[in-house]
Amino acid sequence: MSEAILTIDTISKIYPGSEGKAPALGGVSLTINKGEVFGLLGVNGAGKTTLSSILATLHPPTGGDVLFKGTSIYKDLWKYRLALGFCPQYANLDPYLNVEQNLVFAGRYFLMSKEEAQQRADELLQKYSLEKYRTFMINQLSGGTRQRVLIARALMHNPEIVILDEPTVGLDPDIRRQLWDHIIELKEGGMTVILTTHYLDEAEQLSDRICLLRDGKIQLIKTLAELKDEHGQDTLENIFIRLSRQQKEKEAQDL
Amino acid sequence: MFSPHHRAVFYQLLKREWYVFKGSLVDTMINSLMITSFMSLLYGYFLPSLGIEYAYRIPLFIGAMLIFVITIGYNIGMVLAQDLQSTKITMYHFALPLPYWYVLLAYVVSTALKILAVTLPLVSVGLFLIGAYSALSISIGKLALIVFLALIMNALLFLCLGIGLSFEMYLDNIWSRILAPLFTFSACFYTWGRLAQHSRPWSMVVLAGPLTYCAEGLRGAMLGGNDYISFPICVAVISGLSLFLSYCASIIIRRRLQLVLPRKTGRP
Numbered sequence: 001m002s003e004a005i006l007t008i009d010t011i012s013k014i015y016p017g018s019e020g021k022a023p024a025l026g027g028v029s030l031t032i033n034k035g036e037v038f039g040l041l042g043v044n045g046a047g048k049t050t051l052s053s054i055l056a057t058l059h060p061p062t063g064g065d066v067l068f069k070g071t072s073i074y075k076d077l078w079k080y081r082l083a084l085g086f087c088p089q090y091a092n093l094d095p096y097l098n099v100e101q102n103l104v105f106a107g108r109y110f111l112m113s114k115e116e117a118q119q120r121a122d123e124l125l126q127k128y129s130l131e132k133y134r135t136f137m138i139n140q141l142s143g144g145t146r147q148r149v150l151i152a153r154a155l156m157h158n159p160e161i162v163i164l165d166e167p168t169v170g171l172d173p174d175i176r177r178q179l180w181d182h183i184i185e186l187k188e189g190g191m192t193v194i195l196t197t198h199y200l201d202e203a204e205q206l207s208d209r210i211c212l213l214r215d216g217k218i219q220l221i222k223t224l225a226e227l228k229d230e231h232g233q234d235t236l237e238n239i240f241i242r243l244s245r246q247q248k249e250k251e252a253q254d255l
Numbered sequence: 256m257f258s259p260h261h262r263a264v265f266y267q268l269l270k271r272e273w274y275v276f277k278g279s280l281v282d283t284m285i286n287s288l289m290i291t292s293f294m295s296l297l298y299g300y301f302l303p304s305l306g307i308e309y310a311y312r313i314p315l316f317i318g319a320m321l322i323f324v325i326t327i328g329y330n331i332g333m334v335l336a337q338d339l340q341s342t343k344i345t346m347y348h349f350a351l352p353l354p355y356w357y358v359l360l361a362y363v364v365s366t367a368l369k370i371l372a373v374t375l376p377l378v379s380v381g382l383f384l385i386g387a388y389s390a391l392s393i394s395i396g397k398l399a400l401i402v403f404l405a406l407i408m409n410a411l412l413f414l415c416l417g418i419g420l421s422f423e424m425y426l427d428n429i430w431s432r433i434l435a436p437l438f439t440f441s442a443c444f445y446t447w448g449r450l451a452q453h454s455r456p457w458s459m460v461v462l463a464g465p466l467t468y469c470a471e472g473l474r475g476a477m478l479g480g481n482d483y484i485s486f487p488i489c490v491a492v493i494s495g496l497s498l499f500l501s502y503c504a505s506i507i508i509r510r511r512l513q514l515v516l517p518r519k520t521g522r523p
Contacts (some may be wrong), residue, residue, distance in 0.1 A: 016513070019283070039414040056350065057350060057515045058346060058350050058513075058515070059512065059513045059515065060514075060515045060516075065452075072518075072520075074517060074518045075518065075520070076517070077352075077515065077516075077517040078260070078352040078517070079352075079354065081350070081352035082352045086350070090342075090343060091342075092342055092343040092344050092346060092347045093342075093344070094271070094347075095342055095344065096274070096278060097271070097275070098305075099272060101274065105267060105270075105271055106269040107272075108263075108264075109264050109267050109268075109351050109352075110351075110352065111260055111352075182403070197461075208295065221456065230474060251517050255404070
């Protein structure tokens with residue numbers, strides 16, 4: 001049986017100023033297992049980024065709790081943050097530092113020694129083909145290169161869980177494929193990956209389980225094989241289209 | 256609360272600020288020296304030519320230094336406001352594994368040190384250029400104390416503004432709505448004693464300006480004598496304001512950035 005690393009317990013989120021409107025997240029509960037790639041899928045506004053920013057402890061939920069190995073993350077926030085790597089949708093790299101300094105400082109912020117941080121930065125620079133950009137400032141990098149630096153920064157301290165929020169948005173197909181390979185490598189290395197995406201092919205290729213969010217609520221959580229069996233479709237795209245049609249029909253009936 | 260881990264991360268945040276500052280050091284020094292030369296021309300030549308007496312030029316020069324300090328603080332606040340709108344490295348720092356007030360403290364210390372590094376040559380070279388050294392009667396202890404407090408107060412003020420306001424709001428409105436009244440109703444361009452001689456009501460209004468106590472405290476520490484607002488009063492007011500601004504900063508940061516805080520019972 002898989003070991004739960006994160007348990008999300010009826011998480012809700014209403015942004016300040018949005019009181020009275022539909023919540024960004026309305027009582028989401030799910031479990032993420034150790035070592036799996038968990039795909040968070042949904043259309044724009046479904047609540048993917050809200051959920052991932054709550055899991056990354058950027059913002060608090062309005063209600064509910066998140067348990068890391070059975071203990072509330074809010075009880076031992078620092079321990080949880082040390083176990084977490086977050087690659088946000090926006091490239092929040094330090095614009096005043098070069099690529100190498102961004103990585104080394106990230107390691108140092110997460111309590112690595114100077115030597116460890118430098119060694120790990122060298123390793124990641126090589127792995128993500130960033131060596132020639134080592135001394136480049138962030139504003140000199142292309143979007144794809146920034147994205148790779150962002151992922152490398154999230155991995156600097158060898159976290160147990162890494163959250164990748166739309167990591168391949170706006171990237172060329174070949175760079176996307178390279179990033180996919182890296183994500184598969186992370187999984188093979190035993191890391192738990194929470195992958196937020198709206199690319200169906202990406203979720204299909206990488207995720208062990210897929211969670212489909214709609215209007216801040218979970219529509220389904222299944223493995224790809226379960227979904228294919230259930231819907232009699234061969235690709236996630238076809239399943240997604242079928243589910244959307246079913247949803248629209250249901251809404252029309254409700255009206 | 257003061258764990259070695261948190262201190263280690265805090266030290267790295269300070270080190271990062273030093274790297275950033277080092278990167279712009281040459282430009283900063285050139286700018287500082289250019290302003291020094293213009294200020295020296297103004298206070299060493301223009302004002303005496305216009306009939307301002309020698310003894311009055313020096314306290315005016317010291318007061319004018321504060322305008323420069325505020326301008327640097329304004330720039331640092333603007334960088335923060337812009338970051339929160341675009342890059343969001345501030346959010347990354349506040350999501351590091353340490354309490355948010357360590358990050359706040361790192362920002363305050365670095366802002367204060369940046370202002371000090373830029374203004375120190377301006378003050379020392381400037382006073383030499385306007386021929387003020389003979390008039391100085393510096394009390395090192397008092398000067399260090401008032402400089403420290405004034406720097407902390409300014410850093411906190413612009414952190415509050417930079418984080419609390421949107422970038423557009425900051426860019427469009429700070430000068431007219433905050434800085435202009437702050438400068439006008441603070442004894443930077445004049446001494447409080449002289450104003451009180453001419454207009455008692457206005458001098459009372461100026462007592463509400465926080466920069467009044469910075470300017471008068473600096474004058475008292477550098478020039479001695481009894482012509483300025485009492486030094487202990489200046490220290491008390493600036494300390495009180497700094498405490499108040501610290502409180503405001505912690506509220507603004509938690510609300511604007513919607514920070515996650517640890518709870519003993521878990522659930523937020």
